Amino acid sequence: MAQMKPFSPPRIPCNLCPLRRRENFRDFTPEELGFVSTFKIGELAVDPGATIIVEGEMHPQLYTVLAGWGFRYKILEDGRRQILNYILPGDLVGLQGNLMREMLHSVEALTRMTLCIFERDRLTSLFRKHPSLGYDLTWIASREESMLDEHLLSIGRRTALERAAYLLAFLDHRAHVTGIFNEDGAKILPLTQQHVADTLGLSLVHTNKTLRRLSDANVLRWLDRGSEVLERERLFDIAGWRPTDEGQRPFI
Amino acid sequence: MAQMKPFSPPRIPCNLCPLRRRENFRDFTPEELGFVSTFKIGELAVDPGATIIVEGEMHPQLYTVLAGWGFRYKILEDGRRQILNYILPGDLVGLQGNLMREMLHSVEALTRMTLCIFERDRLTSLFRKHPSLGYDLTWIASREESMLDEHLLSIGRRTALERAAYLLAFLDHRAHVTGIFNEDGAKILPLTQQHVADTLGLSLVHTNKTLRRLSDANVLRWLDRGSEVLERERLFDIAGWRPTDEGQRPFI
DNA sequence: CGCTTGATTGATGCAAGTCAATTATGGTGG
DNA sequence: CCACCATAATTGACTTGCATCAATCAAGCG
Numbered sequence: 001m002a003q004m005k006p007f008s009p010p011r012i013p014c015n016l017c018p019l020r021r022r023e024n025f026r027d028f029t030p031e032e033l034g035f036v037s038t039f040k041i042g043e044l045a046v047d048p049g050a051t052i053i054v055e056g057e058m059h060p061q062l063y064t065v066l067a068g069w070g071f072r073y074k075i076l077e078d079g080r081r082q083i084l085n086y087i088l089p090g091d092l093v094g095l096q097g098n099l100m101r102e103m104l105h106s107v108e109a110l111t112r113m114t115l116c117i118f119e120r121d122r123l124t125s126l127f128r129k130h131p132s133l134g135y136d137l138t139w140i141a142s143r144e145e146s147m148l149d150e151h152l153l154s155i156g157r158r159t160a161l162e163r164a165a166y167l168l169a170f171l172d173h174r175a176h177v178t179g180i181f182n183e184d185g186a187k188i189l190p191l192t193q194q195h196v197a198d199t200l201g202l203s204l205v206h207t208n209k210t211l212r213r214l215s216d217a218n219v220l221r222w223l224d225r226g227s228e229v230l231e232r233e234r235l236f237d238i239a240g241w242r243p244t245d246e247g248q249r250p251f252i
Numbered sequence: 253m254a255q256m257k258p259f260s261p262p263r264i265p266c267n268l269c270p271l272r273r274r275e276n277f278r279d280f281t282p283e284e285l286g287f288v289s290t291f292k293i294g295e296l297a298v299d300p301g302a303t304i305i306v307e308g309e310m311h312p313q314l315y316t317v318l319a320g321w322g323f324r325y326k327i328l329e330d331g332r333r334q335i336l337n338y339i340l341p342g343d344l345v346g347l348q349g350n351l352m353r354e355m356l357h358s359v360e361a362l363t364r365m366t367l368c369i370f371e372r373d374r375l376t377s378l379f380r381k382h383p384s385l386g387y388d389l390t391w392i393a394s395r396e397e398s399m400l401d402e403h404l405l406s407i408g409r410r411t412a413l414e415r416a417a418y419l420l421a422f423l424d425h426r427a428h429v430t431g432i433f434n435e436d437g438a439k440i441l442p443l444t445q446q447h448v449a450d451t452l453g454l455s456l457v458h459t460n461k462t463l464r465r466l467s468d469a470n471v472l473r474w475l476d477r478g479s480e481v482l483e484r485e486r487l488f489d490i491a492g493w494r495p496t497d498e499g500q501r502p503f504i
Numbered sequence: 505c506g507c508t509t510g511a512t513t514g515a516t517g518c519a520a521g522t523c524a525a526t527t528a529t530g531g532t533g534g
Numbered sequence: 535c536c537a538c539c540a541t542a543a544t545t546g547a548c549t550t551g552c553a554t555c556a557a558t559c560a561a562g563c564g
Contacts, residue, residue, distance in 0.1 A: 074405045076492055082408040084401050097398040098498075099391050104398045127383035127390075134386040135379045139351050141393035146349040146356045148400040149326060149336050155407050156453030157332040160552075192510065201408030203553050208512060224561070225510070240328055246350075412520075444542065458520050460544060476529070477542070 011043055012066070019066065019090050019251060022179045026248045035130050036252060042117040046109045053094060053107035061117050062094040064252055068113030069180075069190050072096065072105045073198070083199040085147055086110075086171060088178045090251040092140050099123070111190050118252070136250035143249070150241070155201045158239070160210045163200045166239035168220060172229040173243040188226040214238075263295055264318065271318065271342050271503060274431040278500045287382050288504060294369040298361045305346060305359035313369050314346040316504055320365030321432075321442050324348065324357045325450070335451040337399055338362075338423060340430045342503040344392050351375070363442050370504070388502035395501070402493070407453045410491070412462045415452045418491035420472060424481040425495040440478040466490075 012018070014037040019025050028036060044063065046052060053059055055074060070087045084105060087093055093115065097104035100120065127134035154166045171189050181187040197207035211227075214220050219235055221228045229235060236242050264270070266289040271277050280288060296315065298304060305311055307326060322339045336357060339345055345367065349356035352372065379386040406418050423441050433439045449459035463479075466472050471487055473480045481487060488494050 072401075074401060076405070076409060080409040082405040084404050095390070095394055095397075096401065097394060099394055101496075104496075105401055124383070124387060127379070127387045131376070131379035131383060131386060134383060134390070135376060138347070138379075138386070138390045138393055141390055141397060142347055142349060142351055145347075145393060145397055145400065148397065148404065149324075149348065149357055152336050152400065152404055152407065153326045153328070153334040155404065156334040156450075157328060193512095194510080199408075204511095205513085205554075206552050209552095212512080222511080244353075244356075445544095446542080455521050456543095457522075457545090461520095464544080474543080 013037065014040055017066075024177050024179060024246075024249065025090055026250045029132075032130055032133055035126070035133070039118050039122060039126060039252075040116045041119055044113075044115045044117055046113050046115075048109055048111050050109045050113075051106060052109060052113075052115070053103050053105070055104060055106045056102050058101070059094060059103050060120050062092060062120055062123075063115035063117060065089050065091045065093065066114040066116055069110040070107055070113055071110060071195070071199075072107050074105050081198045082201065083195060085144070085151065086174070088174055089180055090178060090249070092137075092252060094120075095137070095141055096144060110195070133252060136252060139250055140252070143246075151199075154241075160200070160202055160206060161213060162239050163202070164196065164207070164210045164214060165219070165235045166241050167196060167199055168214075168227060168229055169232065169235040169239050169241065170243075172232060172235075177243075177246070186228060188223065188228050190226045192225045193222075265289065266292060269318075276429050276431060276498075276500065277342055278502045281384075284382055284385055287378070287385070291370050291374060291378060291504075292368045293371055296365075296367045296369055298365050298367075300361055300363050302361045302365075303358060304361060304365075304367070305355050305357070307356060307358045308354055310353070311346060311355050312372050314344060314372055314375075315367035315369060317341050317343050317345065318366040318368055321362040322359055322365055323362060323447070323451075324359050326357050333450045334453065335447060337396070337403065338426070340426055341432055342430060342501070344389075344504060346372075347389070347393055348396060362447070385504060388504060391502055392504070395498075403451075406493075412452070412454055412458060413465060414491050415454070416448065416459070416462045416466060417471070417487045418493050419448060419451055420466075420479060420481055421484065421487040421491050421493065422495075424484060424487075429495075429498070438480060440475065440480050442478050444477045445474075 014033060020027055043066070044052075052063070052070065065087055067089055070093070072084045072087065073081055074084060075081045087107070093107055094103070126137075154163050158166060168189065172187070175181050175187065175189065193207050193211060194204055196211065197204045200207065202210070211222055215222050219231050219238070221230055266285060272279055295318070296304075304315070304322065317339055319341055322345070324336045324339065325333055326336060327333045339359070345359055346355070378389075406415050410418060420441065424439070427433050427439065427441065445459050445463060446456055448463065449456045452459065454462070463474055467474050471481075471483050471490070473482060
């Protein structure tokens, strides 16, 4: 079964953080770096399928994803599940929902993940001592909002085919700009058709038939438990969506 | 047609702000109040139907709703519209989406609205001089996120009847805790069935038939362009959702 | 090698969309 | 004051996208 393996003290000090070197991320000032180094109190490594955050429970910690893929979701009483968004390296986990109360969603790992651990308690000190980082937190939250807005538009108003195209284009794009694809040759999105179905608000069977249409058209390839986007531009056209260039983005 | 009537200087000074007196909102410290008073640069009053923010355009100002109802939405190229969320007194408008770029959604007034005007440029100074207000901004953004999460769950996984029940229960509850219902006897949600349809991701006709089922069951009453919730508890049961007690919440 | 998980496919049913018409209701200009 | 018009709500008939049910197939694994 899925397993949690917490490490503490941190194995990767913030000054050697691999994310800082990626073009897409804004670098820290020396002062900010000093603070973040003390803000980080450990690391967490989890296996695929591990549950990192449970809806309804208190969770005194925040995380920044260092490596790997995960997703946030909610479930109804009878088990119907809705995936809300995916989390990639550089994303802050645990900010969504009330800042200091029970978590309102769950988080699960898609691949092996490494996360930096922060403590919620020290957020006020972050805002007090480093206003620029406080600003970044709001920036990060409002970026998440804009993704959720787009997802809502997609589920509410796009057809099944458009939705599927949007989702895969969206994930492929995020993986690209995050630099997560740089290492290996194949650019695989690590999810099952069940995940796609639960993101799009469709049944598993209909999702399968919709993805089939996309792979029959050679827009993508579906592998055992993952997908590779072959023609990004055509996905954009089908979805009626195009990524906006974010430029550099902050992270904590 | 809808008309914009900007006022400047402000007609209601922050120390007399009617929102501050409502139980649901956290009060400012004297220092915070002093800052917010200078942060507010004017007021905006708009008629029902007025467009306050346009997707794709730069918008150098932020607003806090003083009075009235509005909503945020996005549209696809062919005109399909998705309402993302509703805005009520105390809500901050313009924080969603990138903080300093083009707006990623539009905002329209449902009723006559009054809004306090702030300038985006001065956000950094807010974070620098009043960390507690910076924290509040992040809190507000993450509250919006949790509403969007719930909407996503609703549109993605609830049936038409459950969705309708959820939406009306949600709006009725927000109106209650905001104190917007305190004035008049009738507690009317000021929207048309087209708004409901565009929020739930349903067609107008199907929305009408779904709302009919709810009013036939005497759970609510549909009026000319609005709805009154008659049995809140039964709506909660149908929706499989219950509001969480937020306690006091911050606002700017 | 049997077991489990994920992908696939066909048959059938229903929820929701589309089309089209009718009924309020209120506003407006002659 | 009323004929006219626009907006909103309503209803019935028909169509379709997606769900559900039920198998089958492929691959990895203890």
